[in-house]
Amino acid sequence: MNRDPLLQRCGALDTASLSDALDSLGIAGGLAGLQQQVPGTRCCGYAYTVQYQPVSEHGGFRNAANYIDEVPADSVIVSCNGGRLDATVWGDILTHFASQRGIVGTLIDGVARDLDTVAQLGYPLFSRGRFMQSGKNRVQLKAVQVPVRISGVIVNPGDVIVADASGCLAIPRAQLEAVLERAEAVESTERDIILSISRGLSLEAARQLHRYDQPWLKAQDRQQGEAR
Amino acid sequence: MNRDPLLQRCGALDTASLSDALDSLGIAGGLAGLQQQVPGTRCCGYAYTVQYQPVSEHGGFRNAANYIDEVPADSVIVSCNGGRLDATVWGDILTHFASQRGIVGTLIDGVARDLDTVAQLGYPLFSRGRFMQSGKNRVQLKAVQVPVRISGVIVNPGDVIVADASGCLAIPRAQLEAVLERAEAVESTERDIILSISRGLSLEAARQLHRYDQPWLKAQDRQQGEAR
Amino acid sequence: MNRDPLLQRCGALDTASLSDALDSLGIAGGLAGLQQQVPGTRCCGYAYTVQYQPVSEHGGFRNAANYIDEVPADSVIVSCNGGRLDATVWGDILTHFASQRGIVGTLIDGVARDLDTVAQLGYPLFSRGRFMQSGKNRVQLKAVQVPVRISGVIVNPGDVIVADASGCLAIPRAQLEAVLERAEAVESTERDIILSISRGLSLEAARQLHRYDQPWLKAQDRQQGEAR
Numbered sequence: 001m002n003r004d005p006l007l008q009r010c011g012a013l014d015t016a017s018l019s020d021a022l023d024s025l026g027i028a029g030g031l032a033g034l035q036q037q038v039p040g041t042r043c044c045g046y047a048y049t050v051q052y053q054p055v056s057e058h059g060g061f062r063n064a065a066n067y068i069d070e071v072p073a074d075s076v077i078v079s080c081n082g083g084r085l086d087a088t089v090w091g092d093i094l095t096h097f098a099s100q101r102g103i104v105g106t107l108i109d110g111v112a113r114d115l116d117t118v119a120q121l122g123y124p125l126f127s128r129g130r131f132m133q134s135g136k137n138r139v140q141l142k143a144v145q146v147p148v149r150i151s152g153v154i155v156n157p158g159d160v161i162v163a164d165a166s167g168c169l170a171i172p173r174a175q176l177e178a179v180l181e182r183a184e185a186v187e188s189t190e191r192d193i194i195l196s197i198s199r200g201l202s203l204e205a206a207r208q209l210h211r212y213d214q215p216w217l218k219a220q221d222r223q224q225g226e227a228r
Numbered sequence: 229m230n231r232d233p234l235l236q237r238c239g240a241l242d243t244a245s246l247s248d249a250l251d252s253l254g255i256a257g258g259l260a261g262l263q264q265q266v267p268g269t270r271c272c273g274y275a276y277t278v279q280y281q282p283v284s285e286h287g288g289f290r291n292a293a294n295y296i297d298e299v300p301a302d303s304v305i306v307s308c309n310g311g312r313l314d315a316t317v318w319g320d321i322l323t324h325f326a327s328q329r330g331i332v333g334t335l336i337d338g339v340a341r342d343l344d345t346v347a348q349l350g351y352p353l354f355s356r357g358r359f360m361q362s363g364k365n366r367v368q369l370k371a372v373q374v375p376v377r378i379s380g381v382i383v384n385p386g387d388v389i390v391a392d393a394s395g396c397l398a399i400p401r402a403q404l405e406a407v408l409e410r411a412e413a414v415e416s417t418e419r420d421i422i423l424s425i426s427r428g429l430s431l432e433a434a435r436q437l438h439r440y441d442q443p444w445l446k447a448q449d450r451q452q453g454e455a456r
Numbered sequence: 457m458n459r460d461p462l463l464q465r466c467g468a469l470d471t472a473s474l475s476d477a478l479d480s481l482g483i484a485g486g487l488a489g490l491q492q493q494v495p496g497t498r499c500c501g502y503a504y505t506v507q508y509q510p511v512s513e514h515g516g517f518r519n520a521a522n523y524i525d526e527v528p529a530d531s532v533i534v535s536c537n538g539g540r541l542d543a544t545v546w547g548d549i550l551t552h553f554a555s556q557r558g559i560v561g562t563l564i565d566g567v568a569r570d571l572d573t574v575a576q577l578g579y580p581l582f583s584r585g586r587f588m589q590s591g592k593n594r595v596q597l598k599a600v601q602v603p604v605r606i607s608g609v610i611v612n613p614g615d616v617i618v619a620d621a622s623g624c625l626a627i628p629r630a631q632l633e634a635v636l637e638r639a640e641a642v643e644s645t646e647r648d649i650i651l652s653i654s655r656g657l658s659l660e661a662a663r664q665l666h667r668y669d670q671p672w673l674k675a676q677d678r679q680q681g682e683a684r
Binding site for chain 3: 294296297313316319320324325328340341342343344347357358359360361362364365
């Protein structure tokens with residue numbers, strides 16, 4: 001697959017290192033409470049955001065939730081249903097569609113259904129939980145590609161989403177390169193520490209040796225020494 | 229296995245389609261919060277209900293929880309402990325017994341223990357969680373085969389219970405055939421849509437083509453056209 | 457492995473039997489809410505306790521969390537972060553270190569990260585959940601080897617911790633032998649009952665036959681009959 005080089009770099013990193021890089025830059029990105037539903041899956045892509053709202057009693061126009069026809073490949077769908085646990089906004093049809101169109105994963109601030117299909121297809125789905133009750137006549141599409149708020153974090157369309165067994169995070173597009181550099185330095189530092197302790201060093205010695213206190217300094221050093 | 233033909237039809241459907249059929253008939257059946265404890269397991273059977281209550285301080289007669297001797301094969305035990313997370317009402321002895329006597333699964337409005345045994349036997353167990361602390365001297369059997377309330381839904385003895393990776397639901401016995409017809413039409417419609425999108429149709433086109441808005445109409449059309 | 461004989465006996469028992477033994481002695485040991493993060497893992501060892509506290513705004517001295525250098529083999533680390541879900545106190549470096557140094561498992565009253573690594577190494581980790589956001593600059597080490605409070609239970613350094621798919625419990629060191637005797641009798645009784653029901657006995661008959669009401673009596677009988 002000829003992926004965007006930034007996404008390739010991002011996809012090689014885990015959420016822990018990326019989160020440390022976000023922390024070092026003072027950016028809140030962790031989407032607390034959204035959990036991996038299929039063990040062993042992860043995803044990395046540009047956020048395509050979807051906002052649901054409760055069905056209004058007065059009726060009015062209800063957008064059909066066929067937004068997925070417009071979602072580009074390499075996207076991660078970020079579907080915000082306000083954390084509702086009683087009405088699903090994801091199921092087997094969307095999972096089949098996404099799998100076939102190169103959509104790389106889905107985050108739900110709420111619940112999903114048809115988890116047997118999702119697991120069988122190995123589709124990366126992250127949500128607050130599972131339930132089988134449809135969103136139909138309970139919630140309706142409000143808007144797509146607008147900022148959505150999940151666990152106190154604003155996710156904007158085009159933010160980079162990374163999700164793995166530890167959870168989900170959003171990286172603002174404008175900070176992506178800075179985050180990547182720091183996260184790569186964090187991972188490199190952590191690999192060095194793990195290697196050192198596998199050779200018998202104490203954790204304290206290994207951390208001092210590899211400057212664990214500010215692992216991203218490495219990136220800055222590298223920046224100064226290299227022609228980028 | 230010579231199962232009841234209605235249970236056979238029911239067992240071929242997932243909870244999502246059955247829930248859509250219940251929705252179309254205005255019946256609340258989803259038991260929110262009860263989750264699959266062993267990946268890959270599902271069950272379908274007639275509810276045998278069990279109601280627990282806190283142990284009273286004044287003592288009095290305590291029914292021994294040997295109710296399981298009376299549970300017929302093809303039952304799903306629905307054990308209501310009021311959502312308590314600190315006292316189990318299911319464990320390894322009951323799991324072995326149920327597995328050997330043709331009881332097809334258990335739902336607990338509360339917690340279960342001996343999950344290693346449950347997983348090893350591949351027994352379909354659905355509960356709010358897991359804990360190892362016994363219900364003994366904490367809760368006692370109040371009654372069996374009475375209506376029980378779980379997540380706001382009344383489950384009656386003999387209701388049909390279906391549970392899979394998406395969760396658990398109860399279908400009132402009197403509505404079972406109507407629910408089955410609609411759920412089968414829903415699944416057929418969804419299979420058609422999935423086939424159409426696999427051939428490149430947009431979701432909007434596939435849904436319009438297959439009348440996703442009211443999939444159960446199919447069943448009614450079929451009903452009119454067929455001698456049943 | 458030449459393990460402590462008491463730990464060997466303990467490791468052969470599941471948390472359910474040990475909890476019943478604790479109940480019979482009036483000891484609260486179940487650590488509600490801490491859940492197995494890697495299916496199929498369990499652990500048994502002496503508690504090495506770690507207490508975290510929020511980072512104070514006024515700064516002051518922050519202990520580096522290199523306590524793990526001091527943790528003896530055969531320990532289970534019990535890391536109390538007051539149930540916080542937004543700041544991890546366990547990750548891949550600690551998992552690698554623990555795996556290589558004979559530390560047998562970790563309990564977190566809070567969350568952990570790098571769950572992909574934890575799963576890959578098959579490390580027994582039990583926690584309230586998962587998140588990737590570091591504890592760095594959010595929490596700091598307060599003390600090690602002090603009593604910690606988890607879900608209302610005080611865990612003391614040196615308590616025996618057992619954890620499996622049903623959850624986690626702590627056994628006070630002074631009561632360990634009494635607990636082991638009773639738990640072994642409970643498991644023996646349960647095995648007898650399971651054997652009897654596999655031969656067709658009703659549960660009521662099997663329980664009466666094997667004195668399920670007070671399984672630990674067996675241990676006392678044995679005590680009287682044997683020279684220990």
